Amino acid sequence: MKKALLIVSLVTISVLAQAKIEFAYEAGAEIVSAYLWRGQYNGGLSFQPDLEIGFAGEHIGLSAGVWGSLGATDWKFQKGLEQEEGYNPNTYFLPEVDVIANLSFFGVQLGMTHYQYFLPEAKDNYQTEVTVGYNFADELGFPLYINWNTFVAGDDYNLEYDESDEPILDETGELKTKRAFSSYLEIGYDQALPHDITLGVKVGMSPWASEFYGNDRFAVVNVSARLQKAWMFDVCEIDLFAEGCLNPYAMRQDKENEFIYVNAAGDDKLYAQTLNGTIGLGIWF
Secondary structure, eight states: OHHHHHHHHHHHHHHHHHSOOEEEEEEEEEEESSEEETTEEEESSEEEEEEEEEEEOSSEEEEEEEEEEEEBSSTTOOOOOOOBTTBOOOOOBOOEEEEEEEEEETTEEEEEEEEEEOOTTOSOOEEEEEEEEEEHHHHHOOOEEEEEEEEEEESOEEEOBOTTSOBOBOTTSOBOEEEOOOEEEEEEEEEEETTTEEEEEEEEEEOSOBTTTTBSSSEEEEEEEEEEEEEEOSSOEEEEEEEEEEOHHHHHHHHTTOOOOOOOSSOHHHHTOSEEEEEEEEEEO
16 A cells, blocks of 8 residues: 555656646636526626636646626616515625635646625625536546535525424524535536537536525536637637526426525525526636
């Protein structure tokens, strides 16, 4: 066993020593008609800048970046609607800043993302997520990837229920909660088409009960497709894309009239939609 570990260590050191590690960066921004994330509607018209720097070699990459989104919860920009109990129809701006770190090693992907939300009157306005995955394109040339993502800190809780399926209250009369460790398994495939067009399809699953993803058991919560056209120039790349998302679990639950809570801001009805779409324009340097 020790000899095997020694051999693996020596091979790894040899590969890293021979790899040509170079500085790499990517900067750009997108404007989208709707902010969609893992099949959820997270906002209306949004501006989303992105900056990533790091080092890349033939079999290894290390990067850190910042991604942001500035938009409204509803593209109609309606304000001042009547407030109802447990329902907020008001539109407001919803800034978000994510800090991201990624390590890739022979196709294995390791990452951490800190999501910072600027929600009005929110107690917990952040989440931290860890990611483990594998990109088959890196080593095998096959454009398929699989990622497992789990929230480990921040606003991610499920209600606790008693034997009668009634929510449990704590000593202060508040609803009792427990950390959910909401997870998201995604399998994606990107197919290159003629004329610099790419078709990307994804299937996302929530493996256990999560109020964040709106499921009370294992569920397929996202089936999406994205069609993107790229124009390459000397100093930049311009992308035009369209994406559609379907939530099969929400569609079934809606028919059964049992759709459970969806973690949302603004107009909850928008977030409970089973079918969403967006178009966008991006520029990258």
